[in-house]
Amino acid sequence: MTRSRQLLPAVVFLSSLLLLVSVATAAAAAEDTNAAVLAASHDLLRSSCSSTRYPELCVSAIASHPSLLSSLSTHKQVIEASINQTLRAVQSTYGNVQAVAQKPDLTPREKVAVADCIQTLGDTIDELRETYGDLQAYPTKKPITEQADDINVLLSAAITNQETCMDGFSYDEAEKELRKEFEGGVLNVKNMCSNVLAMACNMTDTHMAMERRGHENSFKGRRLLMGEDALDKYPRWLSAADRRLLQAPSVSADVTVAADGSGDYTTVSAAVAAAPEKSSRRYVIRIKAGVYKENVEVPKKKTNLMFYGDGRRTTIITGSRNVVDGSTTFRSATVAAVGNGFLARGIRFENTAGPSKHQAVALRVGSDLSAFYDCEMSAYQDTLYVHSLRQFFRSCYITGTVDFIFGNAAVVLQDCDIQPRRPNSGQRNMVTAQGRDDPNENTGIVIQECRISAASDLAPVQSSFPTYLGRPWKEYSRTVVMKSVIGDVVQPEGWYPWNGNFALDTLFYGEYQNTGAGAATGGRVTWKGFKVITSATEAGSYTLDNFVAGGSWVGNTGFPFKLGL
Numbered sequence: 116m117t118r119s120r121q122l123l124p125a126v127v128f129l130s131s132l133l134l135l136v137s138v139a140t141a142a143a144a145a146e147d148t149n150a151a152v153l154a155a156s157h158d159l160l161r162s163s164c165s166s167t168r169y170p171e172l173c174v175s176a177i178a179s180h181p182s183l184l185s186s187l188s189t190h191k192q193v194i195e196a197s198i199n200q201t202l203r204a205v206q207s208t209y210g211n212v213q214a215v216a217q218k219p220d221l222t223p224r225e226k227v228a229v230a231d232c233i234q235t236l237g238d239t240i241d242e243l244r245e246t247y248g249d250l251q252a253y254p255t256k257k258p259i260t261e262q263a264d265d266i267n268v269l270l271s272a273a274i275t276n277q278e279t280c281m282d283g284f285s286y287d288e289a290e291k292e293l294r295k296e297f298e299g300g301v302l303n304v305k306n307m308c309s310n311v312l313a314m315a316c317n318m319t320d321t322h323m324a325m326e327r328r329g330h331e332n333s334f335k336g337r338r339l340l341m342g343e344d345a346l347d348k349y350p351r352w353l354s355a356a357d358r359r360l361l362q363a364p365s366v367s368a369d370v371t372v373a374a375d376g377s378g379d380y381t382t383v384s385a386a387v388a389a390a391p392e393k394s395s396r397r398y399v400i401r402i403k404a405g406v407y408k409e410n411v412e413v414p415k416k417k418t419n420l421m422f423y424g425d426g427r428r429t430t431i432i433t434g435s436r437n438v439v440d441g442s443t444t445f446r447s448a449t450v451a452a453v454g455n456g457f458l459a460r461g462i463r464f465e466n467t468a469g470p471s472k473h474q475a476v477a478l479r480v481g482s483d484l485s486a487f488y489d490c491e492m493s494a495y496q497d498t499l500y501v502h503s504l505r506q507f508f509r510s511c512y513i514t515g516t517v518d519f520i521f522g523n524a525a526v527v528l529q530d531c532d533i534q535p536r537r538p539n540s541g542q543r544n545m546v547t548a549q550g551r552d553d554p555n556e557n558t559g560i561v562i563q564e565c566r567i568s569a570a571s572d573l574a575p576v577q578s579s580f581p582t583y584l585g586r587p588w589k590e591y592s593r594t595v596v597m598k599s600v601i602g603d604v605v606q607p608e609g610w611y612p613w614n615g616n617f618a619l620d621t622l623f624y625g626e627y628q629n630t631g632a633g634a635a636t637g638g639r640v641t642w643k644g645f646k647v648i649t650s651a652t653e654a655g656s657y658t659l660d661n662f663v664a665g666g667s668w669v670g671n672t673g674f675p676f677k678l679g680l
Contacts, residue, residue: 208300228283235276263319277305368401404429417454424462437472448479466494518548547585559593568602587618597627607638
């Protein structure tokens with residue numbers, strides 16, 4: 116017994132020692148496993164980020180959070196994690212901008228510019244959250260092609276919003292100094308959005324290539340199912356109810372606006388304010404003939420609204436906000452349509468500030484899946500601001516001087532009359548100034564089967580005021596003019612530089628089968644980014660069916676349209 120008692124401590128010691136060795140071995144194995152997981156996740160992260168424009172930022176945004184990094188096992192998870200990190204960056208910048216807004220010594224325009232940033236950063240938060248939701252459902256929510264379009268256009272809008280914020284501080288040196296207080300944060304957000312977009316494009320392009328290898332071309336398949344007659348009717352993005360609504364000689368409205376007091380409201384703004392929020396059904400605001408001197412905004416929460424006028428010559432919404440008098444370009448719009456699914460028919464949108472007031476917008480559109488039929492947009496510089504997301508214009512009249520169709524939406528204009536007018540002495544007319552700033556964005560301006568000619572005040576003196584099809588506002592500016600009648604008002608060079616050689620190699624300006632005295636391409640610019648398109652297949656990629664989310668949503672508006680060439 117005595118000897119056994121003497122051996123007991125030794126046994127206990129050895130057992131404890133073995134336990135410690137086991138624990139240490141297990142801990143070492145766990146540590147090795149964790150290290151292996153982190154290494155694999157880090158390799159995955161670097162692989163995903165290799166397709167981006169800012170790969171080091173892409174990696175560091177996630178790698179600085181080991182717990183987040185270790186949870187990644189697929190490319191899709193990397194994109195979702197990047198969106199979450201981008202959201203945190205947006206929210207931080209949003210708070211910084213709100214702090215700047217409290218400064219007591221801001222000028223009136225600085226206050227407006229800061230308010231623009233607060234609005235566009237808020238929109239960015241919404242767009243990133245919506246993208247995250249689409250990614251979580253990917254690829255089961257919709258056909259891959261359509262879902263890829265949805266993701267791309269949302270992220271393109273998020274990038275555009277940061278540009279819009281910064282552009283509001285470009286009018287004098289004092290404003291540029293104020294911008295420096297949060298410029299770094301906004302630029303960081305823009306670059307992070309760019310990275311998410313690049314990774315999303317890499318993922319969806321890969322899946323679409325796999326889909327094409329397993330099936331016939333998806334676009335051709337859908338068109339064949341629709342039948343040939345569908346090409347001359349309505350885009351598929353609009354419902355049958357909306358198609359009937361927009362074709363009908365008269366429309367049953369939810370409310371009526373009449374300047375003479377004979378309706379439910381005397382101002383358009385009052386009718387918009389009373390409209391339901393986040394409506395899933397079409398809500399029609401009839402605007403009777405009259406002149407409505409007001410600035411109207413259809414905010415983000417007012418979805419599926421329609422403005423139905425008595426005709427673009429008789430129903431007129433007019434304003435005169437402009438940059439010279441203290442507005443920003445963004446805020447100068449007489450009408451700003453932001454709520455998704457916005458429609459307008461038979462209305463004139465006008466800014467009467469005049470050519471000496473510089474930027475003065477008649478209509479700004481940031482409404483996804485929006486459409487305009489038989490409307491007029493009339494101003495001078497910056498008439499129609501196709502700001503972001505997906506838009507369609509049919510049988511409209513658009514007139515202006517400098518950059519009078521501009522912005523970074525994915526937009527198609529069909530069967531429109533586009534007329535440059537007489538500018539100030541020494542000015543040149545630019546029909547377009549497209550604002551694509553990232554090569555992965557699916558944005559651009561397409562002018563199809565339109566007529567470009569001098570307005571009545573320019574025609575007698577057009578030799579004194581050179582007119583061009585466009586110039587590159589941003590580095591990857593993209594505009595295509597096809598099967599349109601181009602009058603002799605357009606200079607033989609066709610296009611004009613923005614500043615020196617800026618963007619001449621990175622832009623894309625294309626022309627396809629245009630006619631008219633100004634359509635000859637023999638004397639066009641020789642930029643690397645300009646192309647005379649000769650292939651119907653290539654031109655087809657810029658039709659409504661292919662360029663603007665398959666064009667499927669336009670059919671719901673009831674507006675006439677053409678899907679193909």
